[in-house]
Amino acid sequence: MAKHITLDASGIYYRQLNEQIREAVAGGATDIVLKNVNGQRYLVGAVEGELNVEIQGVPGQDMCSFMRGPKVRVKANAQDGVGNTMDDGTVIIEGLAGDVVGYAMRGGKIFIKGDVGYRVGIHMKAYMEKLPIIVIGGKAGDFLGEYMAGGIILLLGMFSDKPTEPIAGRSLGTGMHGGVIYVRGDVPREQIGPGLATQPLDESDLLVVQGIVKDYARELGLDAKAILASDFVKIKPFSHRPYGNLYVPA
Numbered sequence: 001m002a003k004h005i006t007l008d009a010s011g012i013y014y015r016q017l018n019e020q021i022r023e024a025v026a027g028g029a030t031d032i033v034l035k036n037v038n039g040q041r042y043l044v045g046a047v048e049g050e051l052n053v054e055i056q057g058v059p060g061q062d063m064c065s066f067m068r069g070p071k072v073r074v075k076a077n078a079q080d081g082v083g084n085t086m087d088d089g090t091v092i093i094e095g096l097a098g099d100v101v102g103y104a105m106r107g108g109k110i111f112i113k114g115d116v117g118y119r120v121g122i123h124m125k126a127y128m129e130k131l132p133i134i135v136i137g138g139k140a141g142d143f144l145g146e147y148m149a150g151g152i153i154l155l156l157g158m159f160s161d162k163p164t165e166p167i168a169g170r171s172l173g174t175g176m177h178g179g180v181i182y183v184r185g186d187v188p189r190e191q192i193g194p195g196l197a198t199q200p201l202d203e204s205d206l207l208v209v210q211g212i213v214k215d216y217a218r219e220l221g222l223d224a225k226a227i228l229a230s231d232f233v234k235i236k237p238f239s240h241r242p243y244g245n246l247y248v249p250a
Helices: 014-026 203-220 224-228
Strands: 004-008 031-038 052-058 068-074 088-093 109-112 133-136 149-155 178-184 198-200 232-235
Touching: 004 014, 014 031, 088 203, 109 203, 133 203, 149 203, 178 203, 203 224, 203 232
Parallel strands: 004 031, 031 052, 052 068, 068 088, 088 109, 109 133, 133 149, 149 178
Antiparallel strands: 178 232, 198 232
């Protein structure tokens, strides 16, 4: 039987708020609403199990870090470090997100409606049977997918507050040695990291993109057909050691 709890974050220091969340989970809560959140850090960090969390307000840094299982919905924007080393679960952000989203993420999904900052998906990796996924509805800053080792990033460029900016900043995929970045439309060649290029999608890629887009659209109340009514390209590394030829043994 579902157990619903509402916590008011007004004026509460982040440590005390996180203690309240852990106490609620230990007490059997299955649905938690956090009201009046205003920058409190580490929310839902390292929480495990089946749990629905709705965050009303703007959470602080490293939300859902080391999380394993819960489904978290942010009704506004989120700050830096969402999903830091996240292991499993789903994060849905109905606004924008900051830098280093999904740092070293190794499982689960992060769905963002709007733009993101720098170095999103850096060191992202697939872990055993897990396949981490980040979907960005808007545009991304520099170094998207930097040193990416596994997983999927899907960049749509549709729901952006920056209409005149390129879909991604400089050095997209720099040092990438695993995983794949899918982009709706195309990426200017000068924005892509060294040794990388865009490629057309094959049939298996299309099936993957269609499945991810349907999940994303359902969670954010969007039109999947409208999102898919465009060509996509992919960016994959040519080698698992992209800079191996730069070093010559003595």
